[in-house]
Amino acid sequence: xxxxEQALGLALGMxxxxxxxxxxxxxGVTGQKPANKPSRKxxxxxxxxxxxxxLGFAVVALLITxxxxxxxxxxxxxxxxxxFLRTRRQAKIQRAxxxxxxDIIENLISRVRSGSGLMSALAQSASTAPPAVSAPxxxxxxxxxxxxxxxACLDDLKAAWASPTGDLLIETVRVAHAAGGxxxxxxxxxxxxQVRRDRNLRREVEAKQSWVRVAARVGVAAPWxxxxxxxxxxxxxxxxxxxxxxxxxxxxxxxxxxxxRLMLSLGQVPPTQRVFKR
Numbered sequence: 001x002x003x004x005e006q007a008l009g010l011a012l013g014m015x016x017x018x019x020x021x022x023x024x025x026x027x028g029v030t031g032q033k034p035a036n037k038p039s040r041k042x043x044x045x046x047x048x049x050x051x052x053x054x055l056g057f058a059v060v061a062l063l064i065t066x067x068x069x070x071x072x073x074x075x076x077x078x079x080x081x082x083x084f085l086r087t088r089r090q091a092k093i094q095r096a097x098x099x100x101x102x103d104i105i106e107n108l109i110s111r112v113r114s115g116s117g118l119m120s121a122l123a124q125s126a127s128t129a130p131p132a133v134s135a136p137x138x139x140x141x142x143x144x145x146x147x148x149x150x151x152a153c154l155d156d157l158k159a160a161w162a163s164p165t166g167d168l169l170i171e172t173v174r175v176a177h178a179a180g181g182x183x184x185x186x187x188x189x190x191x192x193x194q195v196r197r198d199r200n201l202r203r204e205v206e207a208k209q210s211w212v213r214v215a216a217r218v219g220v221a222a223p224w225x226x227x228x229x230x231x232x233x234x235x236x237x238x239x240x241x242x243x244x245x246x247x248x249x250x251x252x253x254x255x256x257x258x259x260x261r262l263m264l265s266l267g268q269v270p271p272t273q274r275v276f277k278r
Contacts, residue, residue: 046082054079065231067240069249073224076253093132100129101165102199105192108173112184118177119144119153122169136160150177164272165195198272205269212267220260223252 057078062071104125111121123141126134140157144150151174158170172191176184227249230236239245 046086050079050082053081065228066237067231067245067249069240069246069253070227070231072246072250073253093130097130097132098163098165099199100133101163101169102192102195104129104133105169105188105195108169109185109188109192112188118173118184119150122173133161133163133166150174162274164274167274168195202269202272209267209269212263216260216263216267219263220256223256 054075055078058071058075061074062068065071107125107128108121111125112118116124120141123137123144126137128134129137136157139160140153143153143156147153154170154174158167161167161170168191172187176187179187227240231240240249
């Protein structure tokens with residue numbers, strides 16, 4: 001069978017395989033997502049792009065190496081690239097949203113000391129945060145002005161932020177608003193110190209666990225680099241294109257994915273849980 005015929009056959013197989021994979025991912029088999037988790041369903045355009053990338057990666061790898069197994073692995077990488085990049089982008093946005101709360105608390109303390117009302121100071125302190133934090137804060141302040149029910153508005157803001165640190169801030173503001181007087185600044189200062197200690201501890205743990213992620217990437221990539229180098233030899237290409245060779249590569253791909261996910265799970269710092277979630 002010629003390389004072109006192999007490429008065409010592989011393209012048809014990739015259309016079915018990638019389509020099935022992304023259809024399962026799109027259907028949301030994990031059930032209802034938590035309120036603080038972004039949606040991971042694929043749009044129609046993302047679905048088509050993922051299929052195109054999977055096919056493109058597979059065909060290019062087949063034309064370069066001539067090994068069907070490597071083409072299958074390359075097609076899998078291409079098909080999951082969009083989901084991988086989207087997950088990384090969502091994690092980066094969520095981290096940025098969470099990291100803004102210490103500045104909000106410090107700004108809130110300054111505004112309260114200068115004589116601003118607690119609720120208006122909370123909304124104004126979040127005005128410079130990312131949109132996912134600042135927009136609900138603006139909605140919260142308008143709702144407070146219209147209804148005057150600060151407790152219900154704080155509950156709505158907590159649900160919109162869906163953040164562990166945001167929960168602590170809102171419940172602290174609720175207690176400080178009920179207590180009033182000079183204790184407001186003192187309570188907020190204690191919260192700021194607690195959040196700062198938690199942030200420093202988390203950064204230290206994440207720095208120590210980073211070597212696990214590096215080891216996982218190196219451990220998974222190294223065998224595939226060796227395989228690509230071996231594919232440059234014609235006798236190795238013939239061996240890997242046999243049924244046993246294709247089975248070996250596909251099994252190796254599955255083991256690589258499982259081991260990589262396992263290593264990342266072992267090196268992942270558990271996320272902060274929402275204690276005051278309703």
